[in-house]
Amino acid sequence: MALERMNRYIFAGGGTAGHINPALSVASALRDLDPQADILFFVSPEGLERDLVSQAGFAHVEIDCAAIPLHKSAYPKFFLQNYQGYWQALKIFKEKPVKAVLGTGGFVSFPLLMAAHRAGIPSYMHEQNAYPGRANRFLSRYCQAVCLTFPASEKFFPAQVAGRFVLTGNPIHQDFFHNSRESARAQVQLDLDRELVVAVGGSLGARSLNLAVEGLVDEPEWQDFLCAHPNFLLVLSTGKVNSRFLKSPDSPDPHIRYTSYLDTKLWLPAADLLIGRSSAGFLAESAAAAKPSILVPFPQAAEDHQTANAQVFLDQGASVLLKDDQLDSASLLALLQELLADPSKLLAMSQAAGSLAKAQAAQTIAGLMCAGKREDA
Numbered sequence: 001m002a003l004e005r006m007n008r009y010i011f012a013g014g015g016t017a018g019h020i021n022p023a024l025s026v027a028s029a030l031r032d033l034d035p036q037a038d039i040l041f042f043v044s045p046e047g048l049e050r051d052l053v054s055q056a057g058f059a060h061v062e063i064d065c066a067a068i069p070l071h072k073s074a075y076p077k078f079f080l081q082n083y084q085g086y087w088q089a090l091k092i093f094k095e096k097p098v099k100a101v102l103g104t105g106g107f108v109s110f111p112l113l114m115a116a117h118r119a120g121i122p123s124y125m126h127e128q129n130a131y132p133g134r135a136n137r138f139l140s141r142y143c144q145a146v147c148l149t150f151p152a153s154e155k156f157f158p159a160q161v162a163g164r165f166v167l168t169g170n171p172i173h174q175d176f177f178h179n180s181r182e183s184a185r186a187q188v189q190l191d192l193d194r195e196l197v198v199a200v201g202g203s204l205g206a207r208s209l210n211l212a213v214e215g216l217v218d219e220p221e222w223q224d225f226l227c228a229h230p231n232f233l234l235v236l237s238t239g240k241v242n243s244r245f246l247k248s249p250d251s252p253d254p255h256i257r258y259t260s261y262l263d264t265k266l267w268l269p270a271a272d273l274l275i276g277r278s279s280a281g282f283l284a285e286s287a288a289a290a291k292p293s294i295l296v297p298f299p300q301a302a303e304d305h306q307t308a309n310a311q312v313f314l315d316q317g318a319s320v321l322l323k324d325d326q327l328d329s330a331s332l333l334a335l336l337q338e339l340l341a342d343p344s345k346l347l348a349m350s351q352a353a354g355s356l357a358k359a360q361a362a363q364t365i366a367g368l369m370c371a372g373k374r375e376d377a
Helices: 017-033 049-055 072-095 109-119 134-142 151-156 181-188 207-218 222-228 264-270 280-288 302-316 329-340 343-355 361-371
Strands: 007-012 037-043 059-062 098-103 123-127 145-148 165-167 195-200 232-237 256-259 273-276 293-295 319-321
Touching (some): 007 017, 017 037, 017 049, 017 123, 017 280, 017 361, 037 049, 049 059, 072 109, 098 109, 098 361, 109 123, 123 361, 145 151, 145 361, 181 264, 195 264, 195 329, 207 222, 207 232, 207 256, 207 329, 222 329, 273 280, 273 329, 280 343, 293 302, 302 319, 302 343
Parallel strands (some): 037 059, 098 123, 123 145, 145 165, 195 232, 195 273, 232 256, 273 293, 293 319
């Protein structure tokens, strides 16, 4: 009997960790807000979200779905797969009343939000990027509220969505807000006097960033740089995919350390300076940790949304930009020399990054879902 009284909430987001991780953060916050929450994730048959959802301890079900195609010839398959997913979702809705649904991007959100609209279930959306994806732009008209990471995103949505925006920020793990530089360094066993730069190319790594870091030791000014910064350490997360482009799995220099994976909840707060792509997740984490950054937007990101993301941090003075086609060992070393030689600039960048943080993003979205209505309704 107790199970019948539970409130069911359904989530969908996938394709990349950048879509699913915010959904997982909101689901965790929702579980805290509503002890009677029965949480279910819709996942795509081939997406990585299935493993991430399982690891987080949430139930999931596979739904047929397909991305919005770039060419008209692919539209029949797109409509067929999403039509099947749409009816699968409606069937699941009939099994147990659903209080609210949340889509966080990726094509698995498509059948969920369309079916929820048909069934009259309160629907919510979260857009991580400054330039919203095609699926979210289309689906936004069917949602009670569109939760945004960046206020600049509003102008890209359909006109009829005006008035439904809620600026929440991007939900991330709360440890980013609570780990100080001192506590994080203690956990990664690093002395406080080390000058730490952390480079992260995303979960798969970034080939251009890996090669630029690897080549630092061959730059003519490298030894001069180390004389000026004897306690310097650069830790590079190579990613399991792009690590294969390195000449060696180990760095020949003790001032550079390679790892295929690092725990960003520890290493970002421990750092003095960050280098990374300008994904919405990395930016939210760097803001929560209040860290200055060198941003290298991924040039093949859909509709160049990473450049739009980076611009928000550049305008605030939290980051400097290094374009991917200009990234090499020489340009990277020049920026390291410039920034590490100016502690006052790094401090100002840190403060600017911290001003962009939204600590209650997950709780705000979870609160909307619990209420089953728009925040300002």
